[in-house]
Amino acid sequence: MSLETQADPIDEEKLNELVETSLVDLGATVHAALATIGDDLGLYAALDETGPLTSAELAEETDTSERYVREWLRSQAAGEYVAYDPETDRYDLTPEQAYVLADEESPVFMPGAFQLVASLAKIEPDIREAFRTGEGVGWHEHDEDVFHGTERFFGPAYGNFLLDWIEALDGVAGTLDAGGRIADIGCGHGAPTIRMAEAYPDATVVGVDYHEASIETARERAESAGVADRVDFEAATAREYDGSDYDLVTMFNCYHDMGDPVGVASHVRETLADDGTWMIVEPYADDRVEDNLTPFGRLAYSISTVACTPNSLSQEVGYGMGAQAGEEQTREVVTEGGFTRFRRAAETKTSLVFEAKP
Numbered sequence: 413m414s415l416e417t418q419a420d421p422i423d424e425e426k427l428n429e430l431v432e433t434s435l436v437d438l439g440a441t442v443h444a445a446l447a448t449i450g451d452d453l454g455l456y457a458a459l460d461e462t463g464p465l466t467s468a469e470l471a472e473e474t475d476t477s478e479r480y481v482r483e484w485l486r487s488q489a490a491g492e493y494v495a496y497d498p499e500t501d502r503y504d505l506t507p508e509q510a511y512v513l514a515d516e517e518s519p520v521f522m523p524g525a526f527q528l529v530a531s532l533a534k535i536e537p538d539i540r541e542a543f544r545t546g547e548g549v550g551w552h553e554h555d556e557d558v559f560h561g562t563e564r565f566f567g568p569a570y571g572n573f574l575l576d577w578i579e580a581l582d583g584v585a586g587t588l589d590a591g592g593r594i595a596d597i598g599c600g601h602g603a604p605t606i607r608m609a610e611a612y613p614d615a616t617v618v619g620v621d622y623h624e625a626s627i628e629t630a631r632e633r634a635e636s637a638g639v640a641d642r643v644d645f646e647a648a649t650a651r652e653y654d655g656s657d658y659d660l661v662t663m664f665n666c667y668h669d670m671g672d673p674v675g676v677a678s679h680v681r682e683t684l685a686d687d688g689t690w691m692i693v694e695p696y697a698d699d700r701v702e703d704n705l706t707p708f709g710r711l712a713y714s715i716s717t718v719a720c721t722p723n724s725l726s727q728e729v730g731y732g733m734g735a736q737a738g739e740e741q742t743r744e745v746v747t748e749g750g751f752t753r754f755r756r757a758a759e760t761k762t763s764l765v766f767e768a769k770p
Contacts, residue, residue, distance in 0.1 A: 446488070447530075450513075453476055458474050463502070464500065529561075532555075534554075535718065548671075551623060567601075569763070577757070592612065592614075593615065594660045598667075602630030605643060605645070620648050653679070661689075662690075664693045669724055669733075673733055677750060686770065696761060697736040708761070720734060721735075731745070753767075
């Protein structure tokens, strides 16, 4: 149909902008898989360690096929993930590119995120059917790489910011330095659980997750980190985990995934010490939808559509908070669960850190 025969007039400038956006998104969709390949085969790492390199030199360095590497490098250069020098036909990583793509301790290390989103796409048929039925899709139903990608995506941020977040809580750091009891709910592979065990060696730490395979991996991670003697892991739901008199209960980027966040809040309240603290870390979000229509908001809403909301809908109650719930909705469900004090204790560009007290 020509532009002239459309029922409503077409703004050609806006049309071209949308087409350009679509082309960028199409390239990004394929790029997610290529980024995971570059990470898994050590292509980014080799460029960082020994670049600048030609495609042949990078292939030799990584024991890969030159023709595939050549095409991969050109795609990466077109996306500005790799720097290219046409005079020498060599490729390299700038310091900024290396910080994002090759430094696994960097708080903005992204290959884990690409691994996560590329793996989430594998469950698309189930999500499509859920759109029709309204039924949920559980976290445990996802591909194994989703769990590893989540750990690699969020783990560096926890390593860099976690202790600062705890310092922002009222009196908690001092309590944990002297000992204290910590329960990390929805711990996944245990990255923040282990970080707290390392930082507070006199504290008692337990990690809880309903996903049995993640708990097994967390135990292995604790053993490798040398903290298995002071951190335990339990397979249980957030409404049923054991223990009491915890000085600190933590939830990292998982509260919005839960089917019954009010019931979870009530159980946390029951397991806390009288002067205990609940720290809830959630994706950064404003309270109004229009204020979340940003690149980060788009990512969070998209992941929420295929993972967070389906997981909540798969459980009892099926509240479906979503990954962009915002501060006021989080406050509402936390206080409905029995907490009387709630505040924003800290924030980053991608995280909100809430403190709740009885």
